[in-house]
Amino acid sequence: MDRRTFLKRAGLVGGALAASTAIPGCRWLYPPGFEPGQSLLDGLASDCPVDTVVVLMMENRSFDHWLGWLASDQQYLEAGRSRYGALFGVDGNQHQTYAGPDGPVDTRYLFAWDQITNPWRGCDFGDPGHSWTTGRVQRDQGFLAPGSGNDEFALGYYNAPDLAFSARLTKRFTTFDSYHCSVLGPTNPNREYLHSAQSGGVKSNYLPIAEGGFSWPTIWDRLGAAGVPARYYYSDLPVTFLWGERLNPFNRPIAEFYADCAAGTLPNVVFLDPSFVGENRTDDHPLADVRAGQGFMRDVFQAFAQSPQWERGVFLVTYDEWGGFFDHVAPPHLADDRTSTNDQDDFSQAGFRVPTVMASPFARPGFVDRRVYDHTSILRFLEWRFLGAPPEGPGGPGAGWFLTQRDQHANNIGASLMAQPFSPDLWFDPAALDVGQVSTLCAGGTTGGLSAARGAPGAADQAFDEAQWAVYLDRLGVA
16 A cells, blocks of 8 residues: 555545544534434444454553543544533543542642653553552552552553554543452463463463463364464564464464565464563553653564455453553453452452553544453453354354353443444544653663563563563474
């Protein structure tokens, strides 16, 4: 696709202003009130016009910390009310107060904070606590309570101008203000829920070195058995290797994603991961520079939006867990095979909210979906579209499409997609978004908990410890 064709699709050539100013006036598509209209799920999966689903999972940010500004963006809210009725709104709250060791502490804008030398990374502070135990302290006692694993960095937040790509994508397409990470715990269990609707009872970032990989089934096994083309593109550490070598046929380096987008040869199901290690990590994990993450998200989205498959596609970006950052919504309980009355063993306890955006020609513009979702809601959409699941509900006895009770009972995230495309136009050019120059590492050399030199909370329980991954990959015989 040449640049002029892409810019035309982006609404930046010939009538761009007319297109952008006409959006709030398209009320005929959306009746007054909060009526969703016809959903993609109202039709048969076999007739579904969406045939390419791209899922990107980033690292460690909460909704209020990352997207709380939406709740006070008056232009965004007014546009939403004109489209969806007077009840349109966002459950976000940037301005809160938590009990600290020396008295109440207010949340604060990271760029208006004298004590922080690099707000892009969070230098001068530690990686907020986000383990199984610290998460429960944060839930019960607050984000600065003893045992929370936090310092005041956990009460910081960004505004829209700081997140050049995330802000534009969110305001153009659909976001979710009740999307929670799957468990109140760290990275690997939540990523395991995205791939398999469970963590096998594991509560930490445990690497199955002794086992040579986990043995329980994944969405990749289901898709492969059903003959559904699927691929996982990795930047450095392949998360699918947590299940050993058996998922290796699905794995491809990230460079092939860009090539497959350009050629229009993406499979039906695509999962992407950013870079998790090194100076140039792009996953948004503190204390990485968030501008690196903005650039990575922009680039992979642009590649897909330029692809001929975009007009029949969905792009989902979410975060594995809240990363210890503040959020004002209490995490819910969800159906789970490992539900327990003992809180320390209860996998039905979901985590705090994480930023999630769904971009597609079929996505409602500037919309906020209010239903409760978690990572397995993405699996639920894939299972409906490709594996014979009903559009909603657990299905009948003996159904073989689900992995665990969690995805069987999850709300289908595809519910807010429209049955007919709204528009393939982006109304912005991703390539024109300047995310800024990535800063040098914080003093001590840590990029986000990979080094314990600065005494970062939780540094002993890292999902991407390069030394441990080296041992694990050697155990698998991977060079």
